Amino acid sequence: MKLQKNHQILIVGLGLLGGSYAEALSKQGYRVTAITLSQEDIDFAVDKGMIAGGAAFVDPTLVGAADLVIFALYPHVFKDWIKENQHLFKSGIVITDVTGVKSCIVDEIQSMLRPDVEFIAAHPMAGRECSGVQNADASIFRGANYVVTPSDKNTDGAVELCEDLGRILGFARISRLAPKEHDEIIAFVSQLTHCIAVALMTCTPAGGEYTNRLEEYTGDSFRDLTRIARLNDEMWSELFQLNKYALLHQMTVFEGELNRMRSMLELDDMDGLREMMRKSTARRALFDKKL
Amino acid sequence: MKLQKNHQILIVGLGLLGGSYAEALSKQGYRVTAITLSQEDIDFAVDKGMIAGGAAFVDPTLVGAADLVIFALYPHVFKDWIKENQHLFKSGIVITDVTGVKSCIVDEIQSMLRPDVEFIAAHPMAGRECSGVQNADASIFRGANYVVTPSDKNTDGAVELCEDLGRILGFARISRLAPKEHDEIIAFVSQLTHCIAVALMTCTPAGGEYTNRLEEYTGDSFRDLTRIARLNDEMWSELFQLNKYALLHQMTVFEGELNRMRSMLELDDMDGLREMMRKSTARRALFDKKL
Numbered sequence: 001m002k003l004q005k006n007h008q009i010l011i012v013g014l015g016l017l018g019g020s021y022a023e024a025l026s027k028q029g030y031r032v033t034a035i036t037l038s039q040e041d042i043d044f045a046v047d048k049g050m051i052a053g054g055a056a057f058v059d060p061t062l063v064g065a066a067d068l069v070i071f072a073l074y075p076h077v078f079k080d081w082i083k084e085n086q087h088l089f090k091s092g093i094v095i096t097d098v099t100g101v102k103s104c105i106v107d108e109i110q111s112m113l114r115p116d117v118e119f120i121a122a123h124p125m126a127g128r129e130c131s132g133v134q135n136a137d138a139s140i141f142r143g144a145n146y147v148v149t150p151s152d153k154n155t156d157g158a159v160e161l162c163e164d165l166g167r168i169l170g171f172a173r174i175s176r177l178a179p180k181e182h183d184e185i186i187a188f189v190s191q192l193t194h195c196i197a198v199a200l201m202t203c204t205p206a207g208g209e210y211t212n213r214l215e216e217y218t219g220d221s222f223r224d225l226t227r228i229a230r231l232n233d234e235m236w237s238e239l240f241q242l243n244k245y246a247l248l249h250q251m252t253v254f255e256g257e258l259n260r261m262r263s264m265l266e267l268d269d270m271d272g273l274r275e276m277m278r279k280s281t282a283r284r285a286l287f288d289k290k291l
Numbered sequence: 292m293k294l295q296k297n298h299q300i301l302i303v304g305l306g307l308l309g310g311s312y313a314e315a316l317s318k319q320g321y322r323v324t325a326i327t328l329s330q331e332d333i334d335f336a337v338d339k340g341m342i343a344g345g346a347a348f349v350d351p352t353l354v355g356a357a358d359l360v361i362f363a364l365y366p367h368v369f370k371d372w373i374k375e376n377q378h379l380f381k382s383g384i385v386i387t388d389v390t391g392v393k394s395c396i397v398d399e400i401q402s403m404l405r406p407d408v409e410f411i412a413a414h415p416m417a418g419r420e421c422s423g424v425q426n427a428d429a430s431i432f433r434g435a436n437y438v439v440t441p442s443d444k445n446t447d448g449a450v451e452l453c454e455d456l457g458r459i460l461g462f463a464r465i466s467r468l469a470p471k472e473h474d475e476i477i478a479f480v481s482q483l484t485h486c487i488a489v490a491l492m493t494c495t496p497a498g499g500e501y502t503n504r505l506e507e508y509t510g511d512s513f514r515d516l517t518r519i520a521r522l523n524d525e526m527w528s529e530l531f532q533l534n535k536y537a538l539l540h541q542m543t544v545f546e547g548e549l550n551r552m553r554s555m556l557e558l559d560d561m562d563g564l565r566e567m568m569r570k571s572t573a574r575r576a577l578f579d580k581k582l
Binding site for chain 2: 125126127144145147173175177181182184186187188189190192193194195196197198199200201202203204205210214215216217218221222224225226227228229230231233234236237238241244247248250251253254255257258260261262265266268270273274275276277278279280281283284285287288290
């Protein structure tokens with residue numbers, strides 16, 4: 001099943017991601033409307049040609065006209081929205097999302113959803129450290145990964161439609177993962193890395209009087225590792241909580257590896273340290289090659 | 292004291308940094324020669340106009356003609372070189388370095404050095420994840436930090452000369468730190484960050500069958516945090532060992548902060564997590580502003 005130019009696409013939540021989706025789809029001639037909290041954001045998006053129209057309330061006409069609805073909301077907001085408004089959907093449509101964790105979202109939404117509407121979840125691995133539709137940018141999808149997370153309740157048609165959406169948006173790589181696998185991997189590549197960046201940034205390192213002047217002594221390493229230390233605390237704390245056990249597990253795995261390094265250093269095991277560094281270099285070279 | 296155009300500059304160790312120094316200085320009309328292990332590297336550098344001439348052995352004429360000698364060698368090689376060859380220096384010259392740790396280097400070199408030659412240590416916080424003179428690039432100094440680390444044995448004249456060198460090379464920020472302070476800060480901003488990147492890269496995360504396919508599911512976070520996971524294991528293991536206690540201390544500080552986050556997650560302390568994230572965001576915004 002492919003996305004058609006005459007399909008009406010509704011975006012619920014016109015923030016950075018929702019806005020970027022809107023921009024990317026509109027640029028390619030798809031018909032896009034939006035529902036979001038702020039009328040100002042609707043006006044901005046209409047003005048920029050990102051959407052044909054929209055509303056700052058749950059407009060039954062807009063919802064009822066949609067063939068594909070893309071939810072770009074905080075998880076708890078998404079769940080509440082479905083509870084309260086799913087009766088407005090046209091029969092037979094597909095809804096999807098951009099949420100950063102999957103198992104709980106997929107389970108809960110699919111459990112409460114009308115049987116004649118299908119939810120196929122996806123995770124666009126793209127973003128920027130700022131927020132809001134004013135910062136929307138369709139180019140953030142270029143070179144990025146898009147992961148579709150079907151459950152056994154999903155049909156092939158909906159999965160293909162969702163993958164087609166990813167292609168249209170311009171993602172470099174479209175892949176599939178079961179919701180649980182997704183959550184384990186995301187706990188490592190995305191959530192743990194944000195925990196590390198934040199901890200580095202909030203540390204008071206020894207030599208603490210320099211904490212506010214680190215930019216005078218830093219090289220690229222600290223900059224690289226803390227680039228993602230600017231984050232939307234409302235969104236990220238919720239994502240961590242929803243993926244708590246997977247994240248705690250990955251924290252344990254990482255801390256174990258760091259402690260392995262620590263022991264080598266304490267015991268002056270230079271051979272062990274060098275071997276670890278060579279393994280790291282080899283893996284990263286492979287990673288670079290494939291990117 | 293300023294670097295003069297008629298000063299003869301000798302670079303010992305024509306690798307990535309030595310070569311970049313040579314290129315930057317030659318471009319600005321300074322007279323540069325080099326001594327390094329490989330004749331091929333000398334030929335390459337002469338060919339590219341990075342140096343006027345050089346040798347793949349310790350040429351007494353080259354050493355004896357130098358007014359300023361810049362050492363870009365592994366720490367243990369640097370110490371041995373001084374032991375064996377310092378008798379070749381002209382009287383009254385200044386020598387400097389690029390070594391990534393300071394206390395031990397400054398102490399040891401200054402203790403063994405002739406009284407009529409002065410060693411003023413410096414740390415150019417710049418580099419690339421590759422090595423060799425073929426990858427030398429004078430532009431790596433732009434926007435970067437240069438830290439001079441005088442001891443109480445250093446004269447104002449030598450310190451000023453060293454800072455002048457940093458300016459000529461094109462560094463954005465020249466600062467001074469005592470060797471011990473330097474080592475504490477570097478343990479945090481540079482060494483700990485490399486430990487983290489390596490540990491992330493060598494981890495076998497839960498969901499381990501994906502370890503070799505992370506590039507399919509990754510976003511920018513993992514890429515950012517492991518960019519520096521490609522490293523020269525010979526150099527980095529030696530730097531870690533020479534700064535062992537400072538590094539272990541910073542590892543403890545960091546692990547403590549990560550564990551604070553962990554506890555909040557375990558106890559569902561969302562307010563605590565959000566506060567930590569906001570603190571991180573604020574600090575990073577300040578850091579960005581000043582860079």
